[in-house]
Amino acid sequence: METFDYIVVGAGSSGCVLASRLSQDASVKVLLIESGRADNHPFIKMPATFFKVIEKGRDIVAYVGEPSPNLNNRPSVVLQGQVIGGGSSVNAMLYVRGQAKDYDDWADNGNLGWSYADVLPVYRDMENNMELADDFHGTQGNLHVSETGFHHPLSRAFIRAAQQTGIPHNPDFNGASQQGVGFYQTTTHNGRRWSSAEGFLREAEKRPNLKIMTETRVARVLFEGTRTTGVELEGGHKIAASGEVILCAGAIETPRLLQLSGIGESAHLQSHGISVVSDLPGVGENYQDHLETSVQGITKHPISFFCEDKGLRAAKHMAQYLMFRSGMLTSNAVESGGFIDVSNSGRADLQFHVLPFMVGWVDREPIQQHGIAIGSCFLRPKSRGSVKLRSANCKDSALFDAGSFSDSQDLDILVRGVKKSIEILEAPSLACLIKQRALPAPGIENDDEALRDYVRQTAKTVFHPVGTAKMGPDDDPMSVVDIELRVRGVQGLRVADASIMPQLISGNTNAPCMMIAERTYRFITGKESLICNPASRSNSEKMAVA
Template structure:
């Protein structure tokens, strides 16, 4: 039996930050456990080749929900990082924090320590921004945040076309206002991905008091009465935690571990023969994700990135990258996008992710040829799903019900987003490059019901699962963790990943998840206290 002070279960965006911070004190013996392998694949670190990592499948797990009525019977397929660095090693590197209103809403929901003015300094402390500093940005943190290294002509055309339909230009989506279009800043440095593993763990791995164990799955947390004492691994071995166990396995894996450990809805646990440690009905509930419904157009000329990863072209791009760290391979592909208020509420409810290519996904192939994909996604979904046990076998997939587009309001928001994306595609700067619209079929937008059907038929996740172990006030019966991220009703156990979000943030979740890991470390080490 191995003995540590802290066990961090999950080596993703939050786990890497947390393990690094906890091990800064040489008196703390820290174990970081990651179910995937080390981040050794070269394609992880070259920005433009992240799609090859997803295609290989070794470093990502694809979670499939039950058939979803809101998606016309299709499952929601959600890829998650299965490698050191987690999502930060396989994502599109977009650096977005969410809006001020997101965090102030958390505070209004009972998480007073998580208002915008509380989290902004943490974001600044983590950040080493290439261009920005001051009130909204930091320049001394470990996480390098860079401007685009490459600007594809179709990305530029989208930004100009969006302005032509009245959407303002915005050079900083993480500043005073979120609304507008532009190039995304990215978690890259000198032409390489800057994952949480690279930014926070690489230097920490040299410490004698930090052990990183990859290729090992946490089966469950072990308890002495209601105090967490360690974890049981999938090989049958146990590891002891003298102080705390912190779950950082993500919004799909963390609730499963909690339920296998005897923490969750008591009746559900008993159905599976799990001994109940604590009846906590919110575990696995409140699932949220961002869904997008794409608009795609074929270009007149062969100007997209289609075919650039094949043959002589691929070799030339790789040679340029290896010799100069410039060119197409430094692109994060999802270079441009923006935020739009389609409902007139004063806050954006749609985010655009734009690819200079036709976009496919796990359950459908990309259209062949050269094109552009404009993907509006619903930022603040009202639909809620769940993650529950299918069996007590830790290798069995959870019973995952995403409830995608279960609420009609989410469909209507996406319909408005698709309508705006169509207008952008028809604006002069894109119209001169576009041969025809491929999706949705021309003329379909004239029939609102047909457009709603299109949204249900085409929508897919943009990989931001959250909320399944939500943080909340003491009087919230569905809250799983308190403001300092302790699991309610037990001792020595916390959750510190996207699971704790009471409401999904308005944007990509990588940066907020790192912020959650940082705050967890501060709470644990007594550097901050919750309200």
């Protein structure tokens, strides 16, 4: 049986970072296993063409939840990257870390060593920012961060219109304050996507001590007693790990693999005939995601992205990109947006994603006209869902319940977000460009119940599932991993992806997943330790000492 020191399952945002870091030590053997293909398709490399990847279903896996009355009997459909680089190879490339309070809340809830003061240095170490160099940003890391070279006039008009409704301009959503509107910084470099694969794996994949297996699915983690010994692939082939196995498969696949391996709520596992290795009732619980609904307006003139990917227009854009690495194809499409407080809570609780074209979803075609879509997305959901097993068959998909709008506060925030989006669409800088509002129907904002129904009918995920193997203190019976991300009740197994987040951060999850992987590397190698460390205090404890 082939043996490695470390086996990393999943080559997404987290897995690429972790495999790269671990394989820096030439004395250890590292195996990285990915169920998808190599990230070599040109549509992955060009920022604007990520929509083509999603449209064609290439390098994407769709997790379909159970139909929910809270979504007017629609299922939640969560698309995730299934390719080297994972979500960082197919996402909109927004570089957003969340709010300082997100991490301070983690620490104050018992996750010592995970406050904003603890994670900010890690973000800075990883970052190579093209423009910003201050207390919040780094310039020497592997992860290139920049503004795209193309800004659409509709994106600029949104920023001006939002300011006309009283929202301040913010040039840096990862700086001293998140609130405001502006252009997003992105994980791009010289007109190309800069995924975790580009930033971390490209150099590492040349190392003789790193093996990468693509189009390979893991069936379960193997144990002798409670000690992790390796993994079994779906075909039955077994691979040994003398050190650790680290799961980086994402918030739907990671809990599925844990449960198939005998780690989860004992009654659920036994109902499928699976022997219990560690009884952890929190596995697959605490599912959270960001949901968004949009306000869309038809423009007076043909100025949006509509049909720019067809015929001679497409050929012109491609020629400009290939010759000069400039133009529309360098856009990440979601160029502008922002963060606002619609509940008077003192913190932003809503995010805008603005697209200079009309959008649809899996259950509806986009309106075939030129226009703009202002998506509003709640940031810290109260609703919770779950990921459980359908059977003990490793080839069966998970039984996935997103729990959308199970707490009505989430619905209320999106209703307020739609109202604010309508106000922005009607502000002078956009109103002069808009012929008519297409969605929601004019006048619906005056009927709260009709507006709530519109949100239930159109809300969709923005692909940020987290929380299903949550980190927590020793006295939390629902925690799955400890503060160094070791799975409870076993040895030699960690989780290093979005599953470990106790609460969803206030923003996009790509950068936080990379940070989690970097910290996992430091924990594994002893470069950082939180266990029995007197310096690891909660944020409130640090303030009390100060």
